Amino acid sequence: MGGMSTTAHRTLADQLRSWSDERLALLLHERPDLATPAPHDSGQLASRAAARSSVLRALDQLNLLELCVLDALVVVGQTSADEPLEVVAGDPVAVRAALTRLADLALAWESPQGLRALTTVAEALAPGTPGVSGLRPVSPDPLPAAEIERRLAALSPPARALLEHVLDAGGTATTGTARHGVGPEDAATPAEELLAHRLLVPRSGGTVTLPGEVGLVLRGGRTTTYDASAPPVLATSERDQTVVDRAAAGAAFEMVRRVELVLDEWSGAPPSALRSGGLAVRDLRALAADLHTDEPGAALLVEVAAAAGLLTTAAGPDGDPRWIPTDAFDAWTAKPTAERWLALAVAWLESPRLPGLVGSRDPSGKPWNALSPELAGMHQVETRTLTLALLAGLPPGAVLAAGTGTPSLVARAEWERPRRPRTRADQVAWAVTEGSALGLLGLGGLAGFARPLLAGDGAAATAALAGLLPEPIDHVLLQADLTAVAPGPLESGLARQLRLVADVESGGGGTVYRFTPGSVRRALDVGWSAAEIHGFVASVSRTPVPQPLTYLVDDTARTFGTVRVGHAEAFLRADDESALTELLHHPKAASLGLRRLAPTVLVSSTPIDVLLPRLRELGVAPVVESPDGTVHVARPDLLRARTPKDHRGRALRATREAAHVSQVVGAIRAGDRTESTRPASAERLTPAGSMAALREAIETGATVVIGYVDNQGASSDRLVDPLSLDGGSLTARDHRSDDVRTFAVHRITTVRDVPA
Amino acid sequence: MNDGPLIVQSDKTLLLEVDHERAADCRKAIAPFAELERSPEHVHTYRLTPLGLWNARAAGHDAEQVVDTLLTYSRYAVPHALLVDVAETMARYGRLRLEKHPVHGLVLASNDRPVLEEVLRAKKVAGMLGSRIDDDTVAVHASERGNLKQALLKLGWPAEDFAGYVDGEAHPIALSEVEWHLRTYQREAADSFWHGGSGVVVLPCGAGKTIVGAAAMAEAQATTLILVTNTVSARQWKDELLRRTSLTEDEIGEYSGAVKEVRPVTIATYQVLTTKRKGVYPHLELLDARDWGLIVYDEVHLLPAPIFRMTANLQARRRLGLTATLVREDGREGDVFSLIGPKRYDAPWKDIEAQGWIAPADCVEVRVTLPTTERLAYATAEPEERYRLASCTHHKIDVVRSLVASHPGQPTLVIGQYIDQLDELALALDAPVIKGETTVRERQRLFEAFRAGEVGLLVVSKVANFSIDLPSAEVAIQVSGSFGSRQEEAQRLGRLLRPKSEGKTAHFYTIVSRDTVDADFAANRQRFLAEQGYAYRIVDAEDVGA
Secondary structure, three states: OOOOOOOOOOOHHHHHHHOOHHHHHHHHHHOHHHOOOOOOOHHHHHHHHOOHHHHHHHHHOOOHHHHHHHHHHHHHOOEOOOHHHHHOOOOHHHHHHHHHHHHHOOOEEEEOOEEEEOHHHHHHOOOOOOOOOOOOOOOOOOOOHHHHHHHHHHOOHHHHHHHHHHHHOOOEEEOOOOOOOOOOOOOOOHHHHHHHOOOOEEOHHHEEEOOHHHHHHHOOOOOOOOOOOOOOOOOEEEOOHHHHHHHHHHHHHHHHHHHHHHHHHHHHOOOEEOOOOOEOHHHHHHHHHHHOOOHHHHHHHHHHHHHOOOEEEEEOOOOOEEEEEOHHHHHHHOOOHHHHHHHHHHHHHOOOEOHHHEOEEOOOOOEOOOOOOOOEOOOHHHHHHHHHHHHHOOOOOEEEOOOOHHHHHHHHHHHHOOOOOOOHHHHHHHHHHHHHHHOOEEOOEEOOOHHHHHOOOHHHHHHHHHOOOOOOEOOEEEOOOOEEEEOOOEOHHHHHHHHHHOEEEEOEOOEEEEOOHHHHHHHHHOOOOHHHHHHHHHHHEOOOOOHHHHHHHHHHHHHOOOOOOOOOOEEEEOOOHHHHHHHHOOHHHHHHOEEEEEOOEEEEOOOHHHHHHHHHHOOOOOOEEOOOOOEEOOOOOOOOOOOOOOOHHHHHHHHHHHHHHHHHHHHHHHHHHHHHHOOOOOOOOOHHHHHHHHHHHHHHOOOEEEEEEOOOOOEEEEEEEEEEEEOOEEEEEEOOOOEEEEEEHHHEEEEEEOOO | OOOOOEEEEOOOEEEEEOOOOOHHHHHHHHOOOOEEEEOOOOEEEEEOOHHHHHHHHHOOOOHHHHHHHHHHHEOOOOOHHHHHHHHHHHHHOOOEEEEEEOOOEEEEEEOOHHHHHHHHHOHHHOOOEEEEEEOOEEEEOHHHHHHHHHHHHHHOOOEEEOOOOOOOOEOOOOEOOOOOOOOHHHHHHHHHHHHHOOEEEEOOOOOOHHHHHHHHHHHHOEOEEEEEOOHHHHHHHHHHHHHHEOOOHHHEEEEOOOOEOOOOEEEEEHHHHOOOEOOEOOOOOHHHHOOOOEEEEOOHHHOOHHHHHHHHHHOOOEEEEEEOOOOOOOOOHHHHHHHHOOEEEEOOHHHHHHOOOOOOEEEEEEEEOOOHHHHHHHHHOOHHHHHHHHHOOOHHHHHHHHHHHHOOOOOEEEEOOOHHHHHHHHHHHOOOEEOOOOOHHHHHHHHHHHHHOOOOEEEEOHHHOOOOOOOOOOEEEEOOOOOOOHHHHHHHHHHHOOOOHHHOOEEEEEEEEOOOHHHHHHHHHHHHHHHOOOOEEEEEHHHOOO
């Protein structure tokens, strides 16, 4: 996009103004922070593009080569478009492409003196960070390279060694006692010799620097000491793409199945949420054991479910917070498998969560809990996207080589985004393992159906995956050992019914169910009859129902319900059956909820302390039995209430509230007064406008007049050369005092150009 | 999707659909590394276990072959984690090797130094190892060869034993194949064992394990020690060896409680070897009495713990284990693997039945309803008394009587656990009874009469569970058992499976009391039968004989 512009521009803002809409759109796409909030004009856009924080963000997006080229631009200063091609080691085509991208990103622009990097870039490229050469910028009036070489050749060995030491140390050193301004013939020490030959240049504060042109000559005319233009190659091996797709589809299917299994399980018995919001290690271990996976694998599962909105914390039956499937889970289960997978895969792609950390400990030694809020990383999504993009760049059929594949991927990711933190090696590896578990990757290669998903076309991905998934089947094979085997994935509804009447013994591509007395009883408990179970079993089985299974169901049904359990508040018993009958039919006893269980036993739904006085009113003389059956006699308890809490608390709170309200009102009044005293003049520049003007002046090295309000509140005009703008203050050379000064930006009222 | 017969589950079980056209090929391909766990009528279940995978390694298969087989036959995608696990598990076998060093004797060697270091630091192997010879080799005390192998298996780094065997004292033994021939699978079993060095042959009861033993002896051509479960079984081994080999009466000795002979071929009982007096095993010297070239363990799944300990010292001799099932109720399959050797051969029961070498069986469970009075007695009984109460109900006697009546003229065994019950049954059926106190002479007389057809009905206790050859038995009725033991069920069924004349079907009845622990235990046992592919029926006691 774009291409090197050949026309020079006075300012970056001018250059942006001249750009086509597409090129501007590309810039705003690549550096989204420039677009929010929408800038007023190109001036403000250029100003924002040069702001330090924005530049740092843009630098983080560069690969190693682009950083090297940008660094070279800083070192050589304003230059022709070809010079970076010479000073950066590597393929010229790649270097030229890097230059184009830097211009597209507005990190470099065409000034009248040639291509140059933004001033802020030079500050942001700290020595020691990736791609930075450590060379100082070339002096304004450099010695010719041939002359430098001649002087270098004439140096004494100690001086040469010192010079190279300074170069390696970042181009700056302190001179100590070395005298400045001595001639080559008077030089007594290596340092003085170098100073005399202008191979080191004195700076204020007793330091010397090694000018960029000298460094360039020392490095053989290059800023870089290595070839950054060739990205590390991924270690790959060949695999049949259909095998990759099958493996990935298998994983995708397994993921969906497991999520459904876990959430179904948690619908009935949700695990409690920790106070910190996570899932207890014990619950996670149990889950991992159930699913035959490890802890990070189980963590990934619940994290993805939560990210897809299928799982959240809510108050459980006992009021404590628990992890409970959401209502979206029901809608999810009703969809076809491929669509369910899409929901999970999209959620994973966009999730900043780090389930890979689960199972290890945080810096303070506490184990990481799955689903805990801290388990997220700001670069995770970017790393994941980058990893998948790199794999998508491989031709079909190429997969990561076993063993060496992932390290080479890490090295490549490091080249692509050298400024990202060190922990990225882990994150890349996680992206690969998690992607494999989710079925985006299979056997280390990107699945064919995942490609459209990465390009943003979910529907195409779903369609491609659906063709690879096994067809749901509608029958099982019943066997005499009381198992039922589903030789493939069952239809969702059927699988649920089977899970009710039989226990799942083994899951995977197929499922093995075992009928036990317990499982049959479970079905009876929720209201199935024995005939219904027989009917269901016969209807789903493709083989004859074995006789032992029929016996099992009948035997279990026969003993089902022989013991009846109910709720009662009190019982009444008497040896005199007629007394109980009389009581049961007493017109005033209707409200006591009496029910006859046996000739000599009644139960009541009325609590005993209410029941007793009511029975006495009805003329019965009951005695209370204690739990061991003995007669229990007690006088009524005396009633006491809890002392109410002190009321002063409320008064205190009222005072505080009143104070707060008056404070807010005061602030509003003050705001109103300021508004009314503000002059109506429209010529005044807006704060954003003055910032843009200042940045422009920094870039062009122009002199401007600023209106400034000093500490005493007096307003004055100052003639200044702005140097840098950062952290709310402007550093500029003040013409009146001929000194570099700092001005608070909020006190600058106007910025005016000086007429040329 | 691939239309294979195999479904690979994430819990490492393999489901094989037997009606699939490629099922037979698939079974052959997975048998070397997967353990057959259940073989009911439609879908067989195999399991991948570390032991199974190591068995495969020992037999010369590698991980790539295993993975390839799974991918070839699997109907659905194979879980990636499982493939990784297979490769990792198999790679653990043979990292450590037991070798014979020309100077230092027995040594433990490895090319993988970290593994060797890990093992050297393990507490379990401390004291078994001698001095470090070089970075990759450690001396091993010769007497610890077995213990070390056992310990290494527990650490998850099973050693491959290259240290070889002593030839033992040579003794000519030949099979005398007149009027009979070694069956194909028996030949294969003996060959697999011999080429593997040591190991276990798994064959169903009635499939002729004794003959496999004889064939192995003929290969070894050396003095042989045979360890069997009891005296009757020892006599049967002797008879069989006399009939099948060139060995004569004088060459075979019996070493049991009654007789103590040491001959070129000696048959000893576990019982006598594990007899302990004053804290020592006085009969242990038998193991060193001769320079044995081969040791045969009959019924490996019953091998008692002291025999394991003794076997640990016999690692330089060839060892053959024979069994119908590697299932051990005590879970010591790992010890069998490390001390006797890996599984060298097995064949599913149903296959051998299909070839006509063992008889088909019809398994029936008869349910008896306890009368109210007995149910009350049962309900209030102490838990430890309940099983006895339930399984010894008098109602069972009537059922046994009508079952016996429904198989007139067919040799019938009635098998039980409790002596009182057996005595009552013997009285009611007017049949002889064999129990623990019956003398060996009397037992042999009765068994002989049964085989000859002079006695048509025998009531036996658990003494008849093992290794007693009653080929003529056609009907077995079990009235009680030892708490649902699976291998007991296998053994009892095994009594019936010797091939019958005219290919008759054997009948196996189990009588249980409904709604009691008796039925629960029976369910456990029958699950085992169903898993072996014997579909069983359930009938109510009232319907018997109707």
